[in-house]
Amino acid sequence: MSELIPTVDLTAADAAAVDTALQRAGFLQVVGHDLPGGAAGAVRAAAREFFALPEEVKRRYAVDVGGRGWLPPGVEANERVEDGAAGSPPDLKESFAIGPFTPTGDAGMDAVWFPPNVWPAEVPALREAATAYCTAMERVAGDLLELCAASLGLDRGALRDLAVHPTWTFNINRYPPLTEVGAPAPGQFRIGPHTDFGTVTLLDREPGAGGLQVDVAGHGWTDAPYAPDALTVNVGDLLAHWTGHRWRAGRHRVLPPQAHAPDEDLISLVFFFELDHDAVVTPLAPPLGHENLEPVVSAPFLRERLDAISVQPPV
Structure with missing residues (x-):
């Protein structure tokens, strides 16, 4: 699997290897990111405190898809964004969503793309841990956009210059155990098959029996490689569009909880x-891009896809 989804060092990446991997699977593993030690662990510890709260407490922070706060179980079905999957069952997860810390000052735009974050009073450590983590991840994401451009022989700012005041979403996803959710429905996953919507997704994950799988061209569904010090990175729909579909939006899924675990x-x-x-x-x-595609504007491109995965009306 390492030859299909290689590990690259952000400080000394092989441009050809990056381009090849993103054409084949839309996935990389990345080291050399210089994230602060313990940052991910601090977020997980605070998140586990929040997710362990009674449902009536978490409900105070509930939002619909695209909002900032708690996304209860049953509100997302990621597979529904794919053609012909409108009846897919909801994903077996709950999430806490966080967004950019600095609004634009445009009230109408901020209400949609830069709404205020919601911080649970019961777990004050979450705000500090998530703020530190997201600040670091925004820097790493910018470095990745530069790497993407350089791997195609373009100016390193070709993409990063479009992210002066970027939107982003940080989802802390909890995948509950089988003992909590019961047997999955037919075709139900922790997260159903889908591609992400934006430029790059940076994933710090815990390996498991019901873990991440990647749809690799010519190989089908394959367990994603895992290394404790690496971030898993995948191409989103918007980045794939920018490359004229030279690069593949990384199609993936998270398996349901398994009976043996x-x-x-x-x-x-x-x-x-x-x-x-x-x-x-x-x-x-x-010839750099593989198709002639029309320009798109980031916000409506993303909104169409967010609306597609929502299972129920706003909370």
Whole structure:
């Protein structure tokens, strides 16, 4: 699997290897990111405190998909964004969503793309831990955008210059154990098959029996490689569009809890990085791009996909 989803060092990446991997699977493992030691562990510890609260307490912080706060079980079905999957069952997870800390000052735009974060009073450590983590991840995401451009022989700022005041979402996903959720429905996953919507997704995950699988061209569904010091990175729809579909949006899923590991309870830290809400993304033309595609604006491109995965009306 390492030859299909290679591990690259952000400080000395092989451009050709990056380009090849992103064409084949849309996934990389990344080291050399210089994240503060213990940052992910601090977020997980605080998140576990929050998720362990009674449902009536968590309900005070409940939001619908795209909001900031608690996303209860049953509100997302990621597979529904794929054609012909409108009846897919909801994902077996709960999440806590966090967004950018600095609004634009445009009240209408901020209400949609830069709403205020919601911090649970019962777990004050979550705010400090998540703020430190997201600040570091925004820097790493910017470095990745530079790497993406350089791997195609372009100026390193070709993408990063479109992320001056970027939108992003940090989801802390909890995948409850089988003993809590019961047997999955037919076709039900912790997260159903899908691609992410933005530029790059940076994932710090816990390995497990019901873990991450990647759809690799020519190989089908394959267990994602794991290394404790590496971030798992995948291409989103917007980045794939920018490359004229040269690169593959990384299609993936998280398996349901497994009968042989009924107590497995995992937390994944998922940082979805996007561009400025009003960024105009002009796809690369052939021969560098593989298709002639029309320019798109970041915000409506993302909103269409967010709406597609929502299972129920706003909370």
